[in-house]
Amino acid sequence: MNKPVDLNELVEQMDMQFEEYRTFVNKENSVIFNVSADKLRDVEDGEIVSPYDGYQDWEKEELRDCEAIIDDNEIYIEIPSKYDIHEYNIMEEFCLSIDDNKLSDELYYAIKGSGAFRRFKDMVFRYDIADDWYQYCDNKYRKIAIEWCEENDIDYK
Numbered sequence: 387m388n389k390p391v392d393l394n395e396l397v398e399q400m401d402m403q404f405e406e407y408r409t410f411v412n413k414e415n416s417v418i419f420n421v422s423a424d425k426l427r428d429v430e431d432g433e434i435v436s437p438y439d440g441y442q443d444w445e446k447e448e449l450r451d452c453e454a455i456i457d458d459n460e461i462y463i464e465i466p467s468k469y470d471i472h473e474y475n476i477m478e479e480f481c482l483s484i485d486d487n488k489l490s491d492e493l494y495y496a497i498k499g500s501g502a503f504r505r506f507k508d509m510v511f512r513y514d515i516a517d518d519w520y521q522y523c524d525n526k527y528r529k530i531a532i533e534w535c536e537e538n539d540i541d542y543k
Contacts, residue, residue, distance in 0.1 A: 390541035391416040397527045403468050410455060410462045413540055426452045463538050466530055476526045477506055480519055489513060
């Protein structure tokens with residue numbers, strides 16, 4: 387039996403993703419780690435090849451991680467990206483979950499069009515429901531993480 391992944395760490399990594407990096411879980415030891423999207427692409431395209439002369443030690447380690455990801459995609463599984471998570475949909479669901487119909491409608495209207503994330507954030511603070519939003523969002527991320535673990539046969543704690 388493989389070591390279970392720390393669900394809190396997985397949720398945190400899912401929430402803190404950047405375009406420049408991709409995040410993976412090693413199914414054998416449950417280590418969650420990031421690699422540069424550019425370096426992963428370059429190793430995959432054969433533009434960077436071992437022994438990685440001219441690179442710093444930390445870069446060599448990352449390049450070896452990239453090689454491992456490419457060589458064994460059964461062990462290294464990419465976590466759900468922000469595009470898989472759809473935070474906008476989570477905001478919509480939160481708006482619709484609010485019991486106060488007037489507030490629910492006002493929040494829902496605020497997230498339409500450009501600047502939706504900024505307006506939404508401003509409103510949850512203005513109406514003092516930021517803690518409710520963060521708890522709701524955390525629960526959604528946790529649910530996505532659990533489903534992802536189960537789909538990928540990854541134990542979690």
